[in-house]
Every structure is written in structure tokens, then in C-alpha cells.
Amino acid sequence: MxxxxxxxxxxxxxxxxxxxxxxxxxxxxxxxxxxxxxxxxxxxxxxxxxxxxxxxxxxxxxxxxxxxxxxxxxxxxxxxxxxxxxxxxxxxxxxxxxxxxxxxxxxxxxxxxxxxxxxQGRTGAQRSPPTATEAAAVSTLDHVVVHTPNPDRALGLYGAKFGLDLRLDRANEQWGARQLFFRCGGTVFEVGASLKAPVSDEPDRFGGLAWRVTDPEAAQARIAAAGFDVSEVRPGRKPGTKVFAVRDAPGGVPTLCIEQGGTS
Missing domain, CATH: 3.10.180.10 (2,3-Dihydroxybiphenyl 1,2-Dioxygenase, domain 1)
Incomplete structure (x- = not known):
């Protein structure tokens, strides 16, 4: 579907x-x-x-x-x-x-x-041209983040009703979170739930966007030079990846950039 x-x-x-x-x-x-x-x-x-x-x-x-x-x-x-x-x-x-x-x-x-x-989708759209070098530009979206207070409801909604492909369901006590990863075409829906908060029927909320970059150091330097408040490049949770955060993205959207190929 x-x-x-x-x-x-x-x-x-x-x-x-x-x-x-x-x-x-x-x-x-x-x-x-x-x-x-x-x-x-x-x-x-x-x-x-x-x-x-x-x-x-x-x-x-x-x-x-x-x-x-x-x-x-x-x-x-x-x-x-x-x-x-x-x-x-x-x-x-x-x-x-x-x-x-x-x-x-x-x-x-x-x-x-x-x-x-x-x-039924966009037709004929070409990748937006880079403002400078392709290597320092964002290449694709890696994943959309959703926060839920009810992970079982999320499984029923995004998996059973929308029919997205559940690829991973993991709980990490160290991070205090349960994470559900749903494949959605060429992107991932990452649904996170706190292990420290009680399950409730409160609404889900969008929690940010994670963009892929081919050269994290070059992208971080370019975005910092453009006036954004960015973190240092650091190892990602997935071995072999690097990530950095943009703390003041437009519209207040929590934003992460991740080395291409990672899904954190």
C-alpha cells in the first residue's frame, strides 16, 4: 500500500x-x-x-x-x-x-x-541543486523521528494499520528508551518511547529529522560557517558512523546529520 x-x-x-x-x-x-x-x-x-x-x-x-x-x-x-x-x-x-x-x-x-x-507522489522532481559543493550538502533524509507514550499503540498504528515494515524493536536500559524502526521506502520511521515514563494515551509527536551527509566534517564546517549552532562531529550509535546535531534549525525542528549509510 x-x-x-x-x-x-x-x-x-x-x-x-x-x-x-x-x-x-x-x-x-x-x-x-x-x-x-x-x-x-x-x-x-x-x-x-x-x-x-x-x-x-x-x-x-x-x-x-x-x-x-x-x-x-x-x-x-x-x-x-x-x-x-x-x-x-x-x-x-x-x-x-x-x-x-x-x-x-x-x-x-x-x-x-x-x-x-x-x-500518489511527486512526478518529475529532480534533486535540488547544491548551493556550493555536492560533498558538503545534505544528500538524503535518513529518518523521521516520532516520540510516543504508547509503543504498543505505535506498533498497531505504523505497523498493522499503515503497513510499514517493522525492521527492529529494541529496548535499551542504558538509554532509557525503546525504539521501533519501520522501513518506509528509502527512509526510516524511528519511533521512540521512554522506559522511565508510564504508558499513556497521550498523542504522539514528531521528534525531528535526521539527514544523511557524505562528508560529516565538511558538512559540519559548512553549516557552522552559515551561522548555525552545531555540535562537534562524534561517533554515532551505529558502529562506523559519525553524527552532529544542529541545535537551531528553522521552525524549531530537532535536526541531526549522520554520515551516509547510517540509521543510528
């Missing part, structure tokens, strides 16, 4: 500031698309796209993003899944008990407090 991650949307108030920030962070030039009362910037990658969106006037999209900003502020807003057959996928998720609404050429799904979209 779901063939991959189409895009992740980040809602922001100041469009120009956020787009410039992601341009400097990702090291890539965006494609601008004003439509339906909202301004959008698309950063295209081989395995997904990042959509930066802000309200700009009257229109359904502008109304939706304004409502999001009023209720929850800036940040990760939507994860959009690619499907081969939109109508069939929407019917199946509805039969599996999810709240599904057709809106134009997509279907919106509300589940565990998060917003998802089903779409």
Missing part, C-alpha cells in the same frame, strides 16, 4: 527567513510554489522532499497552515506517504479504523494526534 515517504512539511510563520535558513542548512536551492493562500518551498531529495510552508493570503492551504500555527506553533506538521492507488489506500485505512478525509488529489489522515497525507 505505502511505497515510501513522499515529503515532510514544516509549518513556519516567516517564510523568507525559514527558506533562507533551510537553504543554508541543507546546502541546496529550493523550488518556490505559491498556491491556495500559502507559500511553499520544496527541497527535493532522491528519497523524499522537504516542504516549508507558510500562510500568505486567502485560500484553503493558507487557512490550514494558519490553524496549525495558531494551535501548535511552528514545526513538523505533516508526513506524506506515497501510495500506488490513492482511493484503495484511503478505503483500506478507513476500514482499519483511521480517520481519512479526501482533500483534492490527496487524502488526509489523523492518527495518534499526528497529521499524515496519502498521495
Amino acid at each position: 505505502i511505497t515510501g515517504l513522499d515529503h515532510v512539511a514544516v509549518a513556519v510563520r516567516e517564510f523568507g527567513v525559514a527558506v533562507d535558513g533551510y537553504r543554508r542548512l541543507l546546502g541546496r536551492e529550493p523550488e518556490l510554489e505559491p498556491r491556495d493562500g500559502a507559500d511553499r518551498a520544496w527541497f527535493h531529495f532522491p528519497n523524499m522532499a522537504l516542504e516549508v510552508i507558510a500562510p500568505s493570503g486567502a485560500g484553503p492551504a493558507g487557512d490550514r497552515v494558519r490553524a496549525r500555527l495558531d494551535t501548535a506553533g511552528e514545526g513538523q506538521w505533516i508526513a506524506a506517504f506515497q501510495v500506488d492507488d490513492l482511493d484503495a489506500a484511503a478505503r483500506l485505512l478507513s476500514r482499519r479504523g483511521l480517520e481519512v478525509e479526501h482533500v483534492g488529489t490527496v487524502a488526509r489522515v489523523r492518527a495518534a494526534g499526528l497529521n499524515f497525507v496519502l498521495t
